[in-house]
Amino acid sequence: MTPARSLNLRRYDWGKGFVASCLMVALVGYLMNWTVQEKGDQLPVQAKKLLNPVAGGTRKQEKKTAVAISHPIVSSPKLGDEIELGINRFGGFAEPGTRVVLFGDNAEMGSGEAKEDGTWVFDADVQAPLPDVFSVKFYNDGGQVIHTEPNLLLTTTGSVDGDDAVFAIVRPVEDGSVAKGSWVIAGTGKPGSRVRLQLDRFVLGETLVEDDGTWKFPRTINEAGMKRELIAREIDGFADEILSRTVRVVE
Numbered sequence: 492m493t494p495a496r497s498l499n500l501r502r503y504d505w506g507k508g509f510v511a512s513c514l515m516v517a518l519v520g521y522l523m524n525w526t527v528q529e530k531g532d533q534l535p536v537q538a539k540k541l542l543n544p545v546a547g548g549t550r551k552q553e554k555k556t557a558v559a560i561s562h563p564i565v566s567s568p569k570l571g572d573e574i575e576l577g578i579n580r581f582g583g584f585a586e587p588g589t590r591v592v593l594f595g596d597n598a599e600m601g602s603g604e605a606k607e608d609g610t611w612v613f614d615a616d617v618q619a620p621l622p623d624v625f626s627v628k629f630y631n632d633g634g635q636v637i638h639t640e641p642n643l644l645l646t647t648t649g650s651v652d653g654d655d656a657v658f659a660i661v662r663p664v665e666d667g668s669v670a671k672g673s674w675v676i677a678g679t680g681k682p683g684s685r686v687r688l689q690l691d692r693f694v695l696g697e698t699l700v701e702d703d704g705t706w707k708f709p710r711t712i713n714e715a716g717m718k719r720e721l722i723a724r725e726i727d728g729f730a731d732e733i734l735s736r737t738v739r740v741v742e
Contacts, residue, residue, distance in 0.1 A: 595622030656704025
């Protein structure tokens with residue numbers, strides 16, 4: 492083979508390598524762009540640049556700017572996350588001033604408000620009996636629902652001891668809200684005792700405390716915008732204790 496022919500072949504091989512490299516760069520760029528487009532609705536670019544709203548820290552942080560988002564977001568805990576009985580921190584992003592409410596079976600467990608930078612964080616006490624459905628609703632200044640995360644699909648760890656259970660209303664929380672429609676009153680008490688429930692002056696009925704010291708009572712309300720007095724009375728033959736709290740019916 493002559494030197495000239497060998498040189499031409501080397502140039503040809505180099506050219507093929509260059510073209511292959513360009514094609515590879517283009518393919519990687521396309522895949523990255525497709526990934527961003529597919530996942531863009533999960534969290535906006537501005538929000539990704541912010542610190543996790545539920546993360547704590549002692550260092551002074553730079554002032555955050557407001558987050559422009561298409562709809563409110565629950566960023567923590569994520570779908571399918573495992574939480575424990577006790578205090579859990581919930582957080583995410585929403586337009587400043589938005590009221591955020593965590594419901595368990597449509598009875599309030601905790602609430603907070605989005606700050607000027609578009610982040611919201613609050614703690615909720617998750618106690619037995621556990622709700623079948625965790626959901627989050629976002630309300631504007633007029634009390635109208637602007638977005639709902641209907642089912643967070645959370646799993647919960649921990650156990651309760653019925654012998655240590657005290658009479659209490661677990662859900663809804665004091666001065667909390669219940670969503671119009673079907674919701675569940677839940678609490679704890681002495682195993683085997685009866686709990687009589689009433690709303691204002693109307694007796695709703697009775698339920699039995701289970702062996703694990705928990706009780707539930709389903710209820711339906713079709714009118715929103717009202718404050719009601721929820722009263723629970725434990726009857727076990729030895730003591731007669733009464734608990735009450737004010738709740739508001741919301742959309």
